Amino acid sequence: MKKKNKQKSTKLAASDLQKIGFPAGKPLGTALNIIHTYYTDLGKNHQIELLQDVMAAPDQYQLHATLGPLAQAILARNETKPVDLKQERQEYKVYGAEGIQEGAFQQMEIAMCLPVTHAGALMPDAHQGYGLPIGGVLATLNAVIPYGVGVDIGCRMSMSIYDIHHGFLNKNREELKKMLMDNTRFGFTSFKKPMYHEVMDRHEFSEIPIVHELKDRAYQQLGTSGGGNHFVEFGTVEIQDANNEFGLPLGTYLSVLSHSGSRGLGANIAGYYTKVAMDVCRLPLEAKHLAWLDLDTEAGQEYWMAMNLAGDYASACHHQIHQRLSAALGTEPMATIENHHNFAWKEKDAKGREVIVHRKGATPAGKGVLGIIPGSMATPGFIVRGKGDPASLNSASHGAGRVMSRTQAQKTLSLPDVQKQLKKAGIEVIGSSLDEAPMVYKDIHKVMASQEDLVEIVGTFQPKIVRMNGDEKYMEVD
DNA sequence: ATGTCC
DSSP states (O other), X not given: OHHHHHHHXXXXXXXXXXXXXXXXXXXXXXXXXXXXXXXXXXXXXXXXXXXXXXXXXXXXXXXXXXXXXXXXXXXXXXXXXXXXXXXXXXXXXXXXXXXXXXXXXXXHHHHTTSTTEEEEEEEEEEEOOSSSOEEEEXXXXXXXXXXXXXXXXXXXXXXXXXXXXXHHHHHTHHHHHHHHHHHOOOTTOOOSSOOOOGGGXXXXXXXXXXXXXXXXXXXXXXXXXXXXXXXXXXXEEEEOXXXXXXXXXXXXXXXXXXXXXXXXXXXXXXXXXXXXXXXXXXXXXXXXXXXXXXXTSHHHHHHHHXXXXXXXXXXXXXXXXXXXXXXXXXXXXXXXXXXXXXXXEEEEOTTSOEEXXXXXXXXXXXXXXXXXXXXXXXXXXXXXXXXOOGGGTSEEESSSOBSSOHHHHHHHOOHHHHHHHHHHHTOEEESOOGGGSGGGBOOHHHHHHTTTTTEEEEEEEEEEEEEESSOTTTTOOO
């Protein structure tokens, strides 16, 4: 451990430059590149001194053979006018406030002071994130905030309902487990030969340089799920609404539910355009991750196209997951439901004005819009129909929301206890780990109760065989 | 969320 720190400290890092107040964004990135390309032989202290000299008098270094680009980046930044937050923040509606921690409110309040903010709302599963809280909904005017969309662009839910009686599940557990093992991939694993999908032919892959760089890995990761809270699971779904849109008779069916996003593609698009935004939109420190791109600029248009591509890519991954599992089951689904919950949409507000609605961990819930709100690996998820509550900006929660951080879960929970609870509930889990155990989430029933104005329940899903990222034997019971 | 500090 000590060795590692010592090694790290000899190489100039972003943190060293932040300490001396070096401007974040492009100047910092350029500085590191130049130092690590041309000045590796210089000691760290001398490297810092050199950069401080450029920072103090960038105009004198503009034409310097190696330091010129850095000087220009600093000058460009100095020319960018800082953006002030509004003194008075706009009001926003909160659902299920009693279950939301202070950090999420604070972040939402900063977001409500942005000069581009039009309206906002906080969902009952809200918790702290980067910039906008997870569970935050923010409508802006002609501006898109990359971290208002989130890192996993287009992350979504997808469900297939089969004309198979739910009793099939208990009789065929081993076969279904094998289907999940054969047809899903998590984390750093992928399929040997990914299945073709037309999303890979999209022009954005050749027209946007950053997106072009990400194409090969995106192809390799097609049809895969990621890590963290991503899952693919078999379960039962009980259709409770006789007037459901699918024309399904009331009853309980076999179903597949998946949760995942745009993998490396979306994550890298998010990271890249957040940096671009922070270069052109200089916000006070506490708001810096809310940097936005004006949609009338080239960068704004480019992000919008890249974001939409990442969303469609996430959708393609889900479709392939369900396509593979349907083939393994030897049948086609009777009904499918899909919704993203990390995205920005062009929508109209109540007065007909076009706004950019960011939903960062929030389910679209316009009147009559169907969506899926998952609970946890052991608790129910819900097929929901939006009621179109304007105060929520036509949104609802995207899950139960965490009550315990990942590190806290690893520290305080007991694996045998969790295994015992899963066994008792008749739920098998492949992979995953303690930081996704059911008790790290809020009570989904309470969360649903706090958003009765936002959605009505069409059906209830109960997970039975769950696959997540991690050692496949880890959560195994018996 | 992510081959996770440029």
